[in-house]
Amino acid sequence: MFEFAARMSCRTSLLRGVRPLLGLFTPSSAAPVGRFRRFVGAGMVCLLAVVMLGATPDSRFEKMGHEMICTCGCGQVLLECNHVGCPVSPVMISELHSGIDAGGTDTSIFNWFETKYGATVLAAPIRGGFDNVAWIAPMAVFLLATIGTGFLVKMWSARSAQRRAVSAAGPVLGGDAVRERIRRETEY
Incomplete structure (x- = not known):
């Protein structure tokens, strides 16, 4: 009989700790709000993951390099210049790398290239002002x-x-x- 009483006391003490947790899984009027918050949170995490997928410096370099024109006279995109021994594109590419490594914004790097090489270096004009x-x-x-x-x-x-x-x-x-x-x- 002593064993039975000990088992019952263990079970009741176990149930006392579980009953508050059971309230989380039972339907109530507040349940849709909790679900909505979970869905919003999950959506925000997914959106953040998608936005951050392309945030590597290499992708930024590729994007910016394809928005500039090589000034050697070929009229090709900077990263696509295929002239053998082109004297201009390696210099411009290293300047682009140094601008990105220095932490400059896209607009500041484009403005620097525009002041150094002229407006023809940009494949498309920068938005703002007269442009x-x-x-x-x-x-x-x-x-x-x-x-x-x-x-x-x-x-x-x-x-x-x-x-x-x-x-x-x-x-x-x-x-x-x-x-x-x-x-x-x-x-x-």
């Missing part, structure tokens, strides 16, 4: 040309409809008198 015109102007010209073409087509169709209305009205009255007047005015 925004290079991004906005082609889209604005395309939009205005599309609107102008639509307006021109509408104007032509209105003229065509007006001509059809006049020709549907019938022959011009006094046609013989007009012809006689034209004949007299064109005689020598």
Whole structure:
């Protein structure tokens, strides 16, 4: 009997420690909020992992190297310059490495290259200031040309409809008198 009492006391003390934990797994009104927080947390971890996947210095070097043009006159992307013995691309590549290793931002490195080699070193203009015109102007010209073409087509169709209305009205009255007047005015 003593063993039975000892077993019961162990079981009851065991249940006393487990009962509060059982409340975590039972459905309640607060359960959807907890699930939502877990899903949000998991989503944030996944988003952070995806964002940080490409954050290596090598990927930054590749990205920036493909946004610049070699200034040797070949017109190729800096990292794609395939001239044998090109005197310019190895120097530019080492300068790009040193700029990245020094901790410069992309914009500051691009600005440094632009001041040293000129604006032709950039494959695409940097956004900001007057360079925004290079991004906005082609889209604005395309939009205005599309609107102008639509307006021109509408104007032509209105003229065509007006001509059809006049020709549907019938022959011009006094046609013989007009012809006689034209004949007299064109005689020598």
